[in-house]
Amino acid sequence: MDQKILKKNQIGKLYKELSGEYSFFAPINKKGNIVFEKIENAEDIILDYLNSKIPPKSVLFPQEEVLFEYTLDDKDIEITDRQDLEQKYLIFGIRPCDAYSFELFANFFSFHGDWKDEIYLKKKENTTLIGIGCNTPRTTCFCTSVGGNPFNKENMDIFLSDLGDSYLVEGITDKGKALIKKLSWLSDATKNDVKKAEELAKKAEELITTKIDVDKVVENLSTCFEDPVWDEISEACIGCGSCAYLCPTCTCFDVIDETDHYNNRGRRIRIWDTCQSCLYTMETSGHNPRDTKIQRCRNRIMHKFSYYPTNYDLLGCVGCGRCIYVCPANNDLRVILDKIKKIEKKEGEKVVA
Amino acid sequence: MPNPYIPYLTKVKSIVSENKVNDIKTIELEFKKEKEYKNFEYIPGQFAEISLIGKGECPIGIASSPTEEGTIKFTIKKMGTVTSAFHNCEIGDTVGIRGPCGNGWPVEEMKGKNIVVIGGGFAFSTLRSLVIYLLDEKHRKDYGDITVIYGNRDPGEVLYRDVLDEWKKRDDIKVVLTIDREAEGWTEEVGFVAPIVKKVAPSSDNAIAVICGPPIMIKTTIAVMEELNWGPEQILNSLEMRMKCGIGKCGRCNIGNKFVCVDGPVFSLAELKKMPNEY
Numbered sequence: 001m002d003q004k005i006l007k008k009n010q011i012g013k014l015y016k017e018l019s020g021e022y023s024f025f026a027p028i029n030k031k032g033n034i035v036f037e038k039i040e041n042a043e044d045i046i047l048d049y050l051n052s053k054i055p056p057k058s059v060l061f062p063q064e065e066v067l068f069e070y071t072l073d074d075k076d077i078e079i080t081d082r083q084d085l086e087q088k089y090l091i092f093g094i095r096p097c098d099a100y101s102f103e104l105f106a107n108f109f110s111f112h113g114d115w116k117d118e119i120y121l122k123k124k125e126n127t128t129l130i131g132i133g134c135n136t137p138r139t140t141c142f143c144t145s146v147g148g149n150p151f152n153k154e155n156m157d158i159f160l161s162d163l164g165d166s167y168l169v170e171g172i173t174d175k176g177k178a179l180i181k182k183l184s185w186l187s188d189a190t191k192n193d194v195k196k197a198e199e200l201a202k203k204a205e206e207l208i209t210t211k212i213d214v215d216k217v218v219e220n221l222s223t224c225f226e227d228p229v230w231d232e233i234s235e236a237c238i239g240c241g242s243c244a245y246l247c248p249t250c251t252c253f254d255v256i257d258e259t260d261h262y263n264n265r266g267r268r269i270r271i272w273d274t275c276q277s278c279l280y281t282m283e284t285s286g287h288n289p290r291d292t293k294i295q296r297c298r299n300r301i302m303h304k305f306s307y308y309p310t311n312y313d314l315l316g317c318v319g320c321g322r323c324i325y326v327c328p329a330n331n332d333l334r335v336i337l338d339k340i341k342k343i344e345k346k347e348g349e350k351v352v353a
Numbered sequence: 354m355p356n357p358y359i360p361y362l363t364k365v366k367s368i369v370s371e372n373k374v375n376d377i378k379t380i381e382l383e384f385k386k387e388k389e390y391k392n393f394e395y396i397p398g399q400f401a402e403i404s405l406i407g408k409g410e411c412p413i414g415i416a417s418s419p420t421e422e423g424t425i426k427f428t429i430k431k432m433g434t435v436t437s438a439f440h441n442c443e444i445g446d447t448v449g450i451r452g453p454c455g456n457g458w459p460v461e462e463m464k465g466k467n468i469v470v471i472g473g474g475f476a477f478s479t480l481r482s483l484v485i486y487l488l489d490e491k492h493r494k495d496y497g498d499i500t501v502i503y504g505n506r507d508p509g510e511v512l513y514r515d516v517l518d519e520w521k522k523r524d525d526i527k528v529v530l531t532i533d534r535e536a537e538g539w540t541e542e543v544g545f546v547a548p549i550v551k552k553v554a555p556s557s558d559n560a561i562a563v564i565c566g567p568p569i570m571i572k573t574t575i576a577v578m579e580e581l582n583w584g585p586e587q588i589l590n591s592l593e594m595r596m597k598c599g600i601g602k603c604g605r606c607n608i609g610n611k612f613v614c615v616d617g618p619v620f621s622l623a624e625l626k627k628m629p630n631e632y
Contacts, residue, residue, distance in 0.1 A: 067358040070406050077406050077447045081356050108602075115600035115615070118354045225629050252604030255358075255597045259407040266407055268358065273597075273604070280605050283595050284411075284433040287568075289608070289632045299607075299631075307610035 002177075003194055004169040004186035006160070014092075015042035017183065022090035022128065025059045027052050036091065047093045047162070050138045051320055055248035056098050057105065059091055060123045063245075064271045067119070067255070071265040082119060089127040093160075096152040097143045097318040099131045101248035103155050107312055108251055128175060131156035132167070135200050137208050140321030142334060144205060145212035148319050151201035161197035168197045210334055214305070214315065216341045221306035224343050225298070233336050234297035236329040241274035243323035243331070244300060249316050250274065275299045301336060357600055360404055360449030361389040365442050366424055373509030376431040377475055378440055379416060381424045382448055393453060395419055396460055397482035398563075398591060398619050401452030402599040403427060408438040412596045412614070415453065416478035418485035420492070425450070428478040428512065454599040455618045458483050458563060458589065460492075467497035469555040471574055473504045473546050473566025479591060480565050481513050488526060500555050504531045504546035504570070508539050529553055547573035550581075557583040565591050575622060585623035592618050592632055608632045 006014065018024055025036050026045040034049045036056040069080045106124045109117035134141070134150035143149060153159040157176030160167040168189055171177030180186065244250045254273040259266035273280060276296050282288045290296050308316030317333075324332050363382035371377040382403075384390035395401075395415055404410035411433075417426035431440045442448070458479070468487060472480045480501075487496050501520065505511050511530065520528050531542035531549045542549050546566065555562070562578060564571055571590060578588055594606035594613040601615040609629045611617065620628070 068356065072407055077362065077449075079359055079362070079406070079449075081359060111601065115357050115602070116354055117602050118356055119358070251602070253597070253602075255410060255603065257404075257407050257409050268406075268410075270358075270597075270603075275604065281595050283593065284436070289594065295631060302609075303607070307607065310610045 002171065003189035004180060004183075005163075005189050005193060006167045006169050006186055008165055008167070010185075011045055011047075012042040013185070014183070015039060015045070018090055022088045024090050024092065025056070026092040036094075039092075045093065047132060050134070050136070051095060051141075051322060052098075053246070053322075053326075055101065055246060055320070055322065056091055056094050057101060057248050059089060060102070060120060060127065061105065061251070064269055065119070067268045067270055069265065069267045072259070073264060085119065085122040085126075087123075087126065089123065090130065091127060092130045094129050094131045094156070095134055095320070096131060096150060096155070097141075097148055097320040098248050099129050099155040100148060100152070100318045101320075102127075102129065104249045104314060104316065104318070105251060107314065111312065128157045128179060129155070130158040130160065130176075132160040132162060133197075133201060133204065135162050135204055137204060138321055138325075140324040141208055141319060142210040142212060142321060143319035144208050145210060145214055146315050146317050146319040149201075150204040150208065161200055163193060163196055163200075166193075168193050212334060212337050213341055214337070217305055217337050218309050218315075220340050220343050220345070221302060223345060224340065225302075227343055229339050229343055230294045230298045233301070233331075233339060234294045236331055237276075237293055237297050238329050239276055239278065239293055239296065240328060241276040242326045242328065243333075244274035244276050245272055246322045246326050248318055248320055248322070249304065252280075275303070301340070305337070305340075357451070358598070360402070360406075360410075360451045361386070361393065363425075363448045363450055365444050365446045365448060368442065368444060371428060371512045376440075377428060377512065378431075379426055379428045379513075380439060380442060380448070381417075381426045382450065383424050384450075385447075390423075393425070393450070395425075395453035396457040397486045398458035398479045399453040399455050400479075400599070400618065401425075401427070401450050401454060402596075403439075403451075404449040405435065405438045405442070406447065406449055409435040410449070410451075410597075411435040412454065412599050414479040414482075414591070414618075416481050418482045418489065420486055420489040428475070428481075430475050451599060454614055456616070458591075458619055460486060463561050464495045465497070465559075467556070467558070467560040468499050469560060469562040470499070470501045470503075471546060471550060471562060471564045471566070472502070473570040474506065474510065475512065476565040476567070476591075477503060477512050480563065481516060483563065484520065484526070485516065488520070488523070493525065497559065499526045500529070500553065501526065502529045502531070502546065502550055502553060502555075504533070504549065504566075506533050508532055508536050545573065546570050547577045550574055551577045554581055557581060557587060561587055561589065563589045563591075585626060586621050588622040589619055590622065590625065592620060594632060 028044040033053040035054045071078045109120045157173045159170045171180045253270040281290045304316035362385045366383040367381040369379045400414045413427045416428045596606045597603035601612045606613040
């Protein structure tokens, strides 16, 4: 039998067995927020969550990350590369939408020929994802509209289905299958377990009622750059950038040098940045190509639903719904996409991207 | 593949103040490791991310030509934190450099054509690189007539006096210099770049024009070029956008679906017409 059973009270055993070899990340409750952190105590792991507040992109692309370190000695400068990229990561309990975002990250960071983001790609290569299907998707979830599914197994190494007291364990990739083989104490699943998981998957899909015609949105975006709809879409936005910071597919970053002048050493780091910030595109001359809120809101939507499909033939959205429930101004991506879908095409409009 | 954010290290070999108000300097860099210099193969029009470790990094167009072997030059205007730090540099200081970045001027496709180079102000740096490249004895025969039209606010702002003087002595290049308003001792053209281009009226026949300068100069010059029957695919521009990584990762330099750092900075007017007006 390829499928196995992991009892919920065996998670501690799993952690104990794997945490030596891997940096073991899983969702925990941190001051009321679900976040993925390195686990020190298996009892902290929480798997009956819906979506983590901070997406697990933070494991491989932390909010602040060292690019290299340096020492300054009058005129002599020494640079030290990252020494920790061989570390193996295991991310336990990741949801299908977030697992897909890892593929989008890897795709974007390996694009543009000569220049690959080796820091991210090396970490991704050394990462094993043990994900879990969503029995009860949130009301803001819309993964099924963007090519996903609450039980999508594609981007995981090992896939778990929550059967109540236990998880059905399926190896998806060779890496995942090999890992399951090592966990020889897992019991075999019965036909009944497999059937139960299939029923849960079907039920979960039915629970997602939002259906967005994304193909139509993508089509309309190629001609609506100058449409007045963007005034409407951006009207309530306060430019806080939460939608982008907490988006599992947003990759943008700023780069700064942090120097400890007392000890003549420092580090060049990258930190999450967002196209929703006015300063993001502000040039040193003072000129700003996207100095209005309309332009910035438009850029976020165009990036995910027009530029991304044009450049990579992929959607830049996984349907997790985080941008919907974190927005302090109640801007709802589903409503935005619906407005774009309803735009009537005008003849002779300039086609962009 | 190595970590793409780690710069090669160079040393400042020379510093030249380029204008009277002393806010533009050309800094010449020498690679600390010969092998890394060999890896840094560039063409005119490309840029690099240069940094003073501990102060920060910024994208600057390469002002030297690959034919000027041994060192690499950048012309830097004192504007923000990093460029001001560059202005405080001393000879021998260590400078980090990553690149070369971007597509550069299409010197291969330009072969066999007449070349018109139009620049305004401080944006002349990658045009300096281009013209020196075209005039190099290895390359001059590959190109037709070369015309340079270079405008500035006043005589004190004219960059690269030494190379301009050399070019003016040659008979295989036409150099037209202009300043906005008359000034004492100035014997060349007077007027904005666009009307001077109209006066010089370069022929569009089998020709490519490269234009660099402030937005208003580019806009007015393009209007004149169109009057002179230049097609949008014959006119090349180099764009600027805020950048951090220079290698298509940090996100901010997009215009529509293009990244200026990797898809540009050089775009033809035909390409620009298809892009949103967000630059």
